[in-house]
Amino acid sequence: MIERLDTMYQRLLSRNILVAVIIVILAIAAPYLANTYTISLVIEVLIFSIFAMSLNLLVGYTGLPSFGHAAFFGLGAYIIAYVSGVNDLTLSLTNNILLTLPIVIVGTGIIALIVGSLALRTDGIYFLMITLAFAQMLFSVAMRWSAVTGGSDGLIGIPRPEIDLGIWKYSFESRTAFYYFVVTTFVAIYFGLHNIIHSPFGLALKGIKSNQMRMQVLGYKTLNYKISIFVLAGVIAGIAGMLLAQFYWHASPENLYWTISGQALIMVILGGVGTLIGPVIGATLMRLLPNITSTYTNNWQSYMGIMLIVFVLCAPNGIMGILLKKLKNNR
């Protein structure tokens, strides 16, 4: 019995390694195999995957229904715009990723800490509404305060990043170079989150999700855990927003809008709540479908609305939910 299980495990492992090797080769070779349109699409999918994974930390692992995650996505975009953008309204300090990335992390982190310590005093519906309200208010400030934020046009002239070590300098300005930059960031965040989720900290979060009272009785300071994960999720969303702004050379108030928060939620739930790969699947589908149906430009609102409704009524556990169920039945 144990032997059989062992061989099964070995087979599964070798298959996984094979899959991993293929994915790595494909990822490295992609710019030479695919056309520029496809590469742009992959970059976009990866950026939104990072964003959706960060939201999944709250929704999937800790049970915090945030509906204002676009706030941090947009903040990341605007912060990088102020720091590196070449524009009348921006500071144009530096474009060295070794400096700009920490600034984005600290900036979004501080704001996430403030909003989190406030919003996490409540939970459930209240938490959801406060996060939504916060994001919408940022959006309205971005739209109306044109003298500082560029209004509905947003901020333009954001360069793609470069690494500057003084003696050696490399720019990710070309599409291919930026693609590798995004892939690297994605992989780093994916495995970083993998470690966090399986650490004692991650397990405590799962405990909070299933029974907060019990965790408190066991002596966990649940509020501190929740604030920490809120800040982490905000920072990663900020990094995703930074990447999107650099990719399009543009920070737009749209990045802060509630439809972006909603899209991220759909990605998470469509793919499967509380699985690491789920949001990536969800993000891939969400960004690919509009391109295939090509209805995106005219009636994208109806298109997305109908998709939402059908999805909620038919597959509330997401694609990973369906797959996991099948796996269980096969066993």
Add this chain to the structure above:
Amino acid sequence: MNDLIVQSINSIVFSMLLFIMAAGLSLIFGHMNFINLAHGSFYVLGGYIGYTMISKIGSYWVALLIVPILVGLVGATIEFLFLRRLYGKHRHLEQVLFTMGLALITADIIRSNWGTYVVTVKTPLLLDGSISILDSQFPLYRLVVIGIGLTIAVVLWILMQRTRLGIILRAGVFDKNLVSESGINIQVIFTGIFGLGSALAALAGVIGAPLHSLYPGLQFEILVLTLAVVIVGGLGSLQGAFFGSLLIGIADTFGKALLPEISLFLIFALMAIVLLAKPMGLFGAQSN
């Protein structure tokens, strides 16, 4: 000084609109434990249908009566067909996604029927005049809106405090099982609440249309303000909706007059202060 009086009355007019919205939303949140992000859409739908009806029939008053009934029936039908599949303690996200879907579809329906231009609705002829209060001219219509808001507040208060239905509703906030175990058909009540909530939103839309114009994106602006009212006031509380509306309405009107760029941020700050003191809102049930 004159300006201050005008702004004060304006802020109360706006508060009354918010109250009619928030009373409906708070009913739905508090009694059905359901998040309805399409509430702003019912408001805007009321405004646009009212606009068409006024220009076709020519009577504001007919529109004021019929539009809320129409939109209320639409709301009740949606509840009957779909929403009852989504009730449950841990299903808020599904509710959010579903009603967000409704809001997006409504936005598209409005765009294809009424276009993306700004639509202005005329003040009803009978109320087109103005009254002078302390040397400043004041449009009669705005005072009537205050009157309508107060009337609705009183009617809802009587409904909640003095009728059998009110007792059932108030009991439902605390213990739904108890209500249904007492032999009351809670499904029918939920359909009724959602219909009433939608009708109130549409009523606010018809009343509000002559005050401000109708434009794309209005539903989300009004939704966020209504959410702020409900958060500040407390879920499921009529008093909360009333005083929350006054607070948010006054803050919004004066914020827009004094610091137009960041007026919404003032409201968020206000919300933050209230929540720091009372996490469940001013009049919300403070226990978990």
